[in-house]
Amino acid sequence: MKVVNFLVALAVLALVFSSAIAYDPSPLQDFCVASNGSDSAVFVNGKFCKDPNHATADDFFFSGLNMAGNTSNQLGVHINIIDADVIPGLNTNGITLVRIDFAANGGLNPPHNHPRAAELLTVLEGTVYAGFVTSNPDHRLFTKVLKPGDVFLFPFGLIHFQLNIGKTPAVALAVLTSQNPGVDTIANAVFGSNPPINPDVLTKAFHLDKNLVSKLQKQVWVDPSE
The missing domain is CATH 1.10.10 (Arc Repressor Mutant, subunit A)
Incomplete structure:
Protein backbone atom coordinates (compact mmCIF):
# COMPACT_ATOMS: atom_id res chain seq x y z
CA MET A 1 0.00 0.00 0.00
CA LYS A 2 2.83 2.39 0.87
CA VAL A 3 4.39 1.74 -2.53
CA VAL A 4 1.08 2.48 -4.27
CA ASN A 5 0.63 5.69 -2.28
CA PHE A 6 4.17 6.74 -3.11
CA LEU A 7 3.64 6.11 -6.83
CA VAL A 8 0.37 8.07 -6.80
CA ALA A 9 2.03 10.96 -4.98
CA LEU A 10 4.93 10.86 -7.43
CA ALA A 11 2.51 10.96 -10.37
CA VAL A 12 0.66 13.95 -8.88
CA LEU A 13 3.92 15.79 -8.27
CA ALA A 14 5.02 15.11 -11.85
CA LEU A 15 1.72 16.47 -13.13
CA VAL A 16 1.96 19.62 -11.01
CA PHE A 17 5.58 20.17 -12.00
CA SER A 18 4.85 19.69 -15.70
CA SER A 19 1.98 22.21 -15.47
CA ALA A 20 4.14 24.67 -13.58
CA ILE A 21 6.84 24.76 -16.24
CA ALA A 22 4.37 25.03 -19.13
CA TYR A 23 3.94 28.76 -18.64
CA ASP A 24 6.20 31.77 -18.24
CA PRO A 25 7.83 31.94 -14.80
CA SER A 26 6.20 34.29 -12.30
CA PRO A 27 8.24 37.46 -11.68
CA LEU A 28 10.00 37.78 -8.36
CA GLN A 29 10.34 41.57 -8.54
CA ASP A 30 8.24 44.57 -9.60
CA PHE A 31 9.77 44.53 -13.06
CA CYS A 32 12.74 43.29 -15.02
CA VAL A 33 13.30 45.68 -17.91
CA ALA A 34 15.01 43.68 -20.63
CA SER A 35 18.51 44.78 -21.53
CA ASN A 36 20.85 43.63 -24.28
CA GLY A 37 23.84 44.32 -22.08
CA SER A 38 25.44 41.27 -20.48
CA ASP A 39 26.97 43.45 -17.76
CA SER A 40 23.68 43.37 -15.84
CA ALA A 41 23.54 41.11 -12.83
CA VAL A 42 20.21 39.30 -13.34
CA PHE A 43 19.18 37.05 -16.23
CA VAL A 44 15.41 36.34 -16.31
CA ASN A 45 13.27 34.71 -19.04
CA GLY A 46 16.12 34.87 -21.54
CA LYS A 47 16.82 38.56 -20.96
CA PHE A 48 19.26 40.49 -18.84
CA CYS A 49 17.58 42.91 -16.44
CA LYS A 50 18.43 46.58 -16.46
CA ASP A 51 19.31 48.10 -13.10
CA PRO A 52 15.83 49.15 -11.84
CA ASN A 53 17.23 52.48 -10.74
CA HIS A 54 18.00 53.22 -14.39
CA ALA A 55 14.53 52.27 -15.71
CA THR A 56 12.44 55.01 -17.31
CA ALA A 57 8.85 55.33 -18.51
CA ASP A 58 10.09 54.71 -22.06
CA ASP A 59 10.96 51.14 -21.04
CA PHE A 60 7.21 50.50 -20.66
CA PHE A 61 6.02 52.42 -23.71
CA PHE A 62 5.47 51.95 -27.44
CA SER A 63 3.98 54.33 -29.97
CA GLY A 64 2.73 53.47 -33.44
CA LEU A 65 0.27 50.62 -33.02
CA ASN A 66 -2.28 52.78 -34.83
CA MET A 67 -0.20 52.57 -38.01
CA ALA A 68 -1.52 50.13 -40.63
CA GLY A 69 0.84 47.39 -41.79
CA ASN A 70 1.74 46.62 -45.39
CA THR A 71 -0.52 43.80 -46.60
CA SER A 72 0.75 43.67 -50.19
CA ASN A 73 2.11 40.14 -49.90
CA GLN A 74 1.03 36.67 -50.94
CA LEU A 75 -1.30 36.27 -47.95
CA GLY A 76 -2.61 39.82 -47.74
CA VAL A 77 -1.73 40.11 -44.06
CA HIS A 78 0.73 41.97 -41.85
CA ILE A 79 1.48 41.10 -38.23
CA ASN A 80 3.08 43.61 -35.88
CA ILE A 81 4.35 41.86 -32.75
CA ILE A 82 4.81 43.87 -29.55
CA ASP A 83 6.97 41.76 -27.24
CA ALA A 84 9.81 42.26 -24.79
CA ASP A 85 12.12 43.18 -27.66
CA VAL A 86 9.85 46.13 -28.45
CA ILE A 87 8.72 47.08 -24.92
CA PRO A 88 11.56 45.96 -22.63
CA GLY A 89 9.33 46.31 -19.57
CA LEU A 90 7.19 43.40 -20.82
CA ASN A 91 9.95 41.02 -19.79
CA THR A 92 8.70 38.55 -17.11
CA ASN A 93 5.09 39.76 -17.46
CA GLY A 94 4.00 36.88 -19.70
CA ILE A 95 2.24 39.00 -22.32
CA THR A 96 2.64 39.61 -26.05
CA LEU A 97 0.46 42.05 -27.99
CA VAL A 98 -0.10 41.73 -31.73
CA ARG A 99 -1.73 43.96 -34.34
CA ILE A 100 -3.00 42.07 -37.39
CA ASP A 101 -3.85 43.91 -40.62
CA PHE A 102 -5.84 42.08 -43.29
CA ALA A 103 -6.18 43.15 -46.91
CA ALA A 104 -9.72 43.43 -48.25
CA ASN A 105 -11.33 40.41 -49.88
CA GLY A 106 -9.38 37.53 -48.45
CA GLY A 107 -6.45 38.73 -46.32
CA LEU A 108 -5.43 35.60 -44.43
CA ASN A 109 -3.54 34.80 -41.25
CA PRO A 110 -3.00 31.14 -42.23
CA PRO A 111 -3.46 28.09 -40.00
CA HIS A 112 -0.84 28.15 -37.26
CA ASN A 113 -0.41 27.52 -33.57
CA HIS A 114 1.43 29.02 -30.62
CA PRO A 115 3.22 26.26 -28.69
CA ARG A 116 3.51 28.35 -25.53
CA ALA A 117 0.36 30.49 -25.39
CA ALA A 118 -3.39 30.94 -25.67
CA GLU A 119 -4.62 33.91 -27.71
CA LEU A 120 -7.48 36.37 -27.26
CA LEU A 121 -8.42 38.15 -30.51
CA THR A 122 -10.41 41.39 -30.70
CA VAL A 123 -11.60 42.72 -34.06
CA LEU A 124 -11.39 46.50 -34.38
CA GLU A 125 -12.34 46.97 -38.04
CA GLY A 126 -13.85 44.81 -40.77
CA THR A 127 -15.37 41.33 -40.79
CA VAL A 128 -13.15 38.39 -39.91
CA TYR A 129 -13.91 34.67 -40.12
CA ALA A 130 -11.90 33.01 -37.34
CA GLY A 131 -11.63 29.51 -36.01
CA PHE A 132 -9.61 26.78 -34.35
CA VAL A 133 -9.41 22.99 -34.51
CA THR A 134 -9.18 20.70 -31.51
CA SER A 135 -6.46 18.07 -31.17
CA ASN A 136 -6.62 14.31 -31.82
CA PRO A 137 -8.84 12.41 -32.11
CA ASP A 138 -11.84 14.74 -32.57
CA HIS A 139 -10.48 17.59 -34.74
CA ARG A 140 -13.61 19.64 -34.01
CA LEU A 141 -13.80 22.98 -35.82
CA PHE A 142 -15.01 26.04 -33.88
CA THR A 143 -15.63 29.17 -35.98
CA LYS A 144 -17.23 32.59 -35.69
CA VAL A 145 -17.70 35.57 -37.97
CA LEU A 146 -16.30 38.48 -35.98
CA LYS A 147 -17.21 42.14 -36.35
CA PRO A 148 -15.82 45.23 -34.58
CA GLY A 149 -15.93 44.74 -30.83
CA ASP A 150 -16.16 40.93 -31.04
CA VAL A 151 -13.67 38.81 -29.09
CA PHE A 152 -12.67 35.20 -29.77
CA LEU A 153 -10.39 32.86 -27.83
CA PHE A 154 -7.90 30.45 -29.40
CA PRO A 155 -7.01 27.90 -26.69
CA PHE A 156 -3.44 27.09 -25.77
CA GLY A 157 -1.45 25.44 -28.56
CA LEU A 158 -4.36 24.70 -30.93
CA ILE A 159 -4.25 25.34 -34.69
CA HIS A 160 -6.21 28.47 -35.62
CA PHE A 161 -6.65 31.02 -38.41
CA GLN A 162 -8.30 34.31 -39.40
CA LEU A 163 -9.67 35.33 -42.82
CA ASN A 164 -10.98 38.74 -43.87
CA ILE A 165 -14.30 38.00 -45.59
CA GLY A 166 -15.20 41.67 -45.99
CA LYS A 167 -14.76 44.05 -48.91
CA THR A 168 -12.72 46.50 -46.81
CA PRO A 169 -9.45 46.05 -44.87
CA ALA A 170 -9.75 44.55 -41.40
CA VAL A 171 -7.76 45.13 -38.22
CA ALA A 172 -7.54 43.00 -35.08
CA LEU A 173 -5.58 43.05 -31.84
CA ALA A 174 -4.45 39.85 -30.16
CA VAL A 175 -3.10 39.27 -26.67
CA LEU A 176 -1.07 36.11 -26.04
CA THR A 177 -0.35 34.58 -22.66
CA SER A 178 3.42 34.42 -23.02
CA GLN A 179 6.21 36.88 -23.65
CA ASN A 180 7.59 34.33 -26.12
CA PRO A 181 4.55 32.44 -27.47
CA GLY A 182 6.27 31.13 -30.58
Whole structure:
Protein backbone atom coordinates (compact mmCIF):
# COMPACT_ATOMS: atom_id res chain seq x y z
CA MET A 1 0.00 0.00 0.00
CA LYS A 2 2.83 2.39 0.87
CA VAL A 3 4.39 1.74 -2.53
CA VAL A 4 1.08 2.48 -4.27
CA ASN A 5 0.63 5.69 -2.28
CA PHE A 6 4.17 6.74 -3.11
CA LEU A 7 3.64 6.11 -6.83
CA VAL A 8 0.37 8.07 -6.80
CA ALA A 9 2.03 10.96 -4.98
CA LEU A 10 4.93 10.86 -7.43
CA ALA A 11 2.51 10.96 -10.37
CA VAL A 12 0.66 13.95 -8.88
CA LEU A 13 3.92 15.79 -8.27
CA ALA A 14 5.02 15.11 -11.85
CA LEU A 15 1.72 16.47 -13.13
CA VAL A 16 1.96 19.62 -11.01
CA PHE A 17 5.58 20.17 -12.00
CA SER A 18 4.85 19.69 -15.70
CA SER A 19 1.98 22.21 -15.47
CA ALA A 20 4.14 24.67 -13.58
CA ILE A 21 6.84 24.76 -16.24
CA ALA A 22 4.37 25.03 -19.13
CA TYR A 23 3.94 28.76 -18.64
CA ASP A 24 6.20 31.77 -18.24
CA PRO A 25 7.83 31.94 -14.80
CA SER A 26 6.20 34.29 -12.30
CA PRO A 27 8.24 37.46 -11.68
CA LEU A 28 10.00 37.78 -8.36
CA GLN A 29 10.34 41.57 -8.54
CA ASP A 30 8.24 44.57 -9.60
CA PHE A 31 9.77 44.53 -13.06
CA CYS A 32 12.74 43.29 -15.02
CA VAL A 33 13.30 45.68 -17.91
CA ALA A 34 15.01 43.68 -20.63
CA SER A 35 18.51 44.78 -21.53
CA ASN A 36 20.85 43.63 -24.28
CA GLY A 37 23.84 44.32 -22.08
CA SER A 38 25.44 41.27 -20.48
CA ASP A 39 26.97 43.45 -17.76
CA SER A 40 23.68 43.37 -15.84
CA ALA A 41 23.54 41.11 -12.83
CA VAL A 42 20.21 39.30 -13.34
CA PHE A 43 19.18 37.05 -16.23
CA VAL A 44 15.41 36.34 -16.31
CA ASN A 45 13.27 34.71 -19.04
CA GLY A 46 16.12 34.87 -21.54
CA LYS A 47 16.82 38.56 -20.96
CA PHE A 48 19.26 40.49 -18.84
CA CYS A 49 17.58 42.91 -16.44
CA LYS A 50 18.43 46.58 -16.46
CA ASP A 51 19.31 48.10 -13.10
CA PRO A 52 15.83 49.15 -11.84
CA ASN A 53 17.23 52.48 -10.74
CA HIS A 54 18.00 53.22 -14.39
CA ALA A 55 14.53 52.27 -15.71
CA THR A 56 12.44 55.01 -17.31
CA ALA A 57 8.85 55.33 -18.51
CA ASP A 58 10.09 54.71 -22.06
CA ASP A 59 10.96 51.14 -21.04
CA PHE A 60 7.21 50.50 -20.66
CA PHE A 61 6.02 52.42 -23.71
CA PHE A 62 5.47 51.95 -27.44
CA SER A 63 3.98 54.33 -29.97
CA GLY A 64 2.73 53.47 -33.44
CA LEU A 65 0.27 50.62 -33.02
CA ASN A 66 -2.28 52.78 -34.83
CA MET A 67 -0.20 52.57 -38.01
CA ALA A 68 -1.52 50.13 -40.63
CA GLY A 69 0.84 47.39 -41.79
CA ASN A 70 1.74 46.62 -45.39
CA THR A 71 -0.52 43.80 -46.60
CA SER A 72 0.75 43.67 -50.19
CA ASN A 73 2.11 40.14 -49.90
CA GLN A 74 1.03 36.67 -50.94
CA LEU A 75 -1.30 36.27 -47.95
CA GLY A 76 -2.61 39.82 -47.74
CA VAL A 77 -1.73 40.11 -44.06
CA HIS A 78 0.73 41.97 -41.85
CA ILE A 79 1.48 41.10 -38.23
CA ASN A 80 3.08 43.61 -35.88
CA ILE A 81 4.35 41.86 -32.75
CA ILE A 82 4.81 43.87 -29.55
CA ASP A 83 6.97 41.76 -27.24
CA ALA A 84 9.81 42.26 -24.79
CA ASP A 85 12.12 43.18 -27.66
CA VAL A 86 9.85 46.13 -28.45
CA ILE A 87 8.72 47.08 -24.92
CA PRO A 88 11.56 45.96 -22.63
CA GLY A 89 9.33 46.31 -19.57
CA LEU A 90 7.19 43.40 -20.82
CA ASN A 91 9.95 41.02 -19.79
CA THR A 92 8.70 38.55 -17.11
CA ASN A 93 5.09 39.76 -17.46
CA GLY A 94 4.00 36.88 -19.70
CA ILE A 95 2.24 39.00 -22.32
CA THR A 96 2.64 39.61 -26.05
CA LEU A 97 0.46 42.05 -27.99
CA VAL A 98 -0.10 41.73 -31.73
CA ARG A 99 -1.73 43.96 -34.34
CA ILE A 100 -3.00 42.07 -37.39
CA ASP A 101 -3.85 43.91 -40.62
CA PHE A 102 -5.84 42.08 -43.29
CA ALA A 103 -6.18 43.15 -46.91
CA ALA A 104 -9.72 43.43 -48.25
CA ASN A 105 -11.33 40.41 -49.88
CA GLY A 106 -9.38 37.53 -48.45
CA GLY A 107 -6.45 38.73 -46.32
CA LEU A 108 -5.43 35.60 -44.43
CA ASN A 109 -3.54 34.80 -41.25
CA PRO A 110 -3.00 31.14 -42.23
CA PRO A 111 -3.46 28.09 -40.00
CA HIS A 112 -0.84 28.15 -37.26
CA ASN A 113 -0.41 27.52 -33.57
CA HIS A 114 1.43 29.02 -30.62
CA PRO A 115 3.22 26.26 -28.69
CA ARG A 116 3.51 28.35 -25.53
CA ALA A 117 0.36 30.49 -25.39
CA ALA A 118 -3.39 30.94 -25.67
CA GLU A 119 -4.62 33.91 -27.71
CA LEU A 120 -7.48 36.37 -27.26
CA LEU A 121 -8.42 38.15 -30.51
CA THR A 122 -10.41 41.39 -30.70
CA VAL A 123 -11.60 42.72 -34.06
CA LEU A 124 -11.39 46.50 -34.38
CA GLU A 125 -12.34 46.97 -38.04
CA GLY A 126 -13.85 44.81 -40.77
CA THR A 127 -15.37 41.33 -40.79
CA VAL A 128 -13.15 38.39 -39.91
CA TYR A 129 -13.91 34.67 -40.12
CA ALA A 130 -11.90 33.01 -37.34
CA GLY A 131 -11.63 29.51 -36.01
CA PHE A 132 -9.61 26.78 -34.35
CA VAL A 133 -9.41 22.99 -34.51
CA THR A 134 -9.18 20.70 -31.51
CA SER A 135 -6.46 18.07 -31.17
CA ASN A 136 -6.62 14.31 -31.82
CA PRO A 137 -8.84 12.41 -32.11
CA ASP A 138 -11.84 14.74 -32.57
CA HIS A 139 -10.48 17.59 -34.74
CA ARG A 140 -13.61 19.64 -34.01
CA LEU A 141 -13.80 22.98 -35.82
CA PHE A 142 -15.01 26.04 -33.88
CA THR A 143 -15.63 29.17 -35.98
CA LYS A 144 -17.23 32.59 -35.69
CA VAL A 145 -17.70 35.57 -37.97
CA LEU A 146 -16.30 38.48 -35.98
CA LYS A 147 -17.21 42.14 -36.35
CA PRO A 148 -15.82 45.23 -34.58
CA GLY A 149 -15.93 44.74 -30.83
CA ASP A 150 -16.16 40.93 -31.04
CA VAL A 151 -13.67 38.81 -29.09
CA PHE A 152 -12.67 35.20 -29.77
CA LEU A 153 -10.39 32.86 -27.83
CA PHE A 154 -7.90 30.45 -29.40
CA PRO A 155 -7.01 27.90 -26.69
CA PHE A 156 -3.44 27.09 -25.77
CA GLY A 157 -1.45 25.44 -28.56
CA LEU A 158 -4.36 24.70 -30.93
CA ILE A 159 -4.25 25.34 -34.69
CA HIS A 160 -6.21 28.47 -35.62
CA PHE A 161 -6.65 31.02 -38.41
CA GLN A 162 -8.30 34.31 -39.40
CA LEU A 163 -9.67 35.33 -42.82
CA ASN A 164 -10.98 38.74 -43.87
CA ILE A 165 -14.30 38.00 -45.59
CA GLY A 166 -15.20 41.67 -45.99
CA LYS A 167 -14.76 44.05 -48.91
CA THR A 168 -12.72 46.50 -46.81
CA PRO A 169 -9.45 46.05 -44.87
CA ALA A 170 -9.75 44.55 -41.40
CA VAL A 171 -7.76 45.13 -38.22
CA ALA A 172 -7.54 43.00 -35.08
CA LEU A 173 -5.58 43.05 -31.84
CA ALA A 174 -4.45 39.85 -30.16
CA VAL A 175 -3.10 39.27 -26.67
CA LEU A 176 -1.07 36.11 -26.04
CA THR A 177 -0.35 34.58 -22.66
CA SER A 178 3.42 34.42 -23.02
CA GLN A 179 6.21 36.88 -23.65
CA ASN A 180 7.59 34.33 -26.12
CA PRO A 181 4.55 32.44 -27.47
CA GLY A 182 6.27 31.13 -30.58
CA VAL A 183 4.42 30.50 -33.83
CA ASP A 184 4.39 27.50 -36.13
CA THR A 185 2.71 28.21 -39.49
CA ILE A 186 1.51 24.81 -40.63
CA ALA A 187 1.99 25.08 -44.41
CA ASN A 188 5.38 26.77 -44.00
CA ALA A 189 6.60 24.07 -41.62
CA VAL A 190 5.31 21.15 -43.69
CA PHE A 191 6.12 22.30 -47.23
CA GLY A 192 8.81 24.90 -46.58
CA SER A 193 11.10 23.08 -44.16
CA ASN A 194 14.85 23.31 -44.62
CA PRO A 195 16.01 20.80 -45.76
CA PRO A 196 12.75 19.59 -47.35
CA ILE A 197 10.83 16.68 -45.85
CA ASN A 198 11.01 13.53 -47.96
CA PRO A 199 8.12 13.90 -50.48
CA ASP A 200 7.07 10.30 -49.82
CA VAL A 201 6.18 11.31 -46.25
CA LEU A 202 3.98 14.21 -47.35
CA THR A 203 2.45 12.31 -50.26
CA LYS A 204 1.16 9.60 -47.95
CA ALA A 205 0.34 11.84 -44.98
CA PHE A 206 -1.71 14.36 -46.98
CA HIS A 207 -3.09 11.99 -49.67
CA LEU A 208 -1.52 14.14 -52.38
CA ASP A 209 0.08 13.44 -55.73
CA LYS A 210 3.86 13.33 -55.41
CA ASN A 211 4.30 15.85 -58.22
CA LEU A 212 2.04 18.29 -56.37
CA VAL A 213 4.06 17.83 -53.18
CA SER A 214 7.28 18.58 -55.06
CA LYS A 215 5.67 21.67 -56.57
CA LEU A 216 4.49 22.88 -53.17
CA GLN A 217 7.95 22.39 -51.70
CA LYS A 218 9.37 24.71 -54.36
CA GLN A 219 6.98 27.54 -53.46
CA VAL A 220 8.07 30.62 -51.53
CA TRP A 221 6.26 30.48 -48.20
CA VAL A 222 5.54 33.90 -46.68
CA ASP A 223 6.12 34.63 -43.00
CA PRO A 224 3.18 36.89 -42.00
CA SER A 225 5.26 38.59 -39.32
CA GLU A 226 7.85 39.87 -41.79
